Amino acid sequence: MDDQLMADVQTTSPAPQTVQGTAAPTLPPLLLGTYTPKIDSKGRLALPAKLRSQLGPGLIMARGQERCVYLLPQAEFRRIAMQIQRTSLGDKAARDYLRVFLSGAVDQEPDKQGRVLVPQMLRDYANLGTDVVVIGVGTRAEIWNSKAWEEYLAAQEQGYADMADDVLPAVGF
Numbered sequence: 001m002d003d004q005l006m007a008d009v010q011t012t013s014p015a016p017q018t019v020q021g022t023a024a025p026t027l028p029p030l031l032l033g034t035y036t037p038k039i040d041s042k043g044r045l046a047l048p049a050k051l052r053s054q055l056g057p058g059l060i061m062a063r064g065q066e067r068c069v070y071l072l073p074q075a076e077f078r079r080i081a082m083q084i085q086r087t088s089l090g091d092k093a094a095r096d097y098l099r100v101f102l103s104g105a106v107d108q109e110p111d112k113q114g115r116v117l118v119p120q121m122l123r124d125y126a127n128l129g130t131d132v133v134v135i136g137v138g139t140r141a142e143i144w145n146s147k148a149w150e151e152y153l154a155a156q157e158q159g160y161a162d163m164a165d166d167v168l169p170a171v172g173f
Helices: 003-012 049-055 074-088 092-103 120-125 146-171
Strands: 017-019 022-024 044-046 059-063 069-073 106-108 115-117 132-136 141-145
Touching: 049 069, 059 074, 059 092, 059 120, 069 074, 074 092, 132 146, 141 146
Parallel strands: none
Antiparallel strands: 017 022, 044 115, 059 069, 059 106, 069 141, 132 141
């Protein structure tokens, strides 16, 4: 990793916080919920206030899986990109993923009304029209075409119960 990139990571990484006398890393925001804002005729999306405060003053939009758009706080985006880059030189799949992921990523800063421009490239990728759904998914949010989200959620409903047996024991729930 070059010195400038390492310096950028060090200056943008959250500082450790002291918890009962021990240094612990700052946890990223926990993005939750389902919201139904609209995309206006200029391609702007009014971010839900709660998500806006958690995403911070600047955020990254990128191609997501299943044809959605990821919204990531800058620090989380850097963490993901760096993690992929660590493996990408020797792993063709990681190189390919990194190329697609980073080439479709844009940094955005909400305007005074809390709106961000969703670039045409990302609107086309996720088939985003006026009606969208924004969901919180832990360390990121996702923007979905409303109809695609409804179909995805309906298709996952039975599997959701079945997946619990596999996923929840792994997290000690």
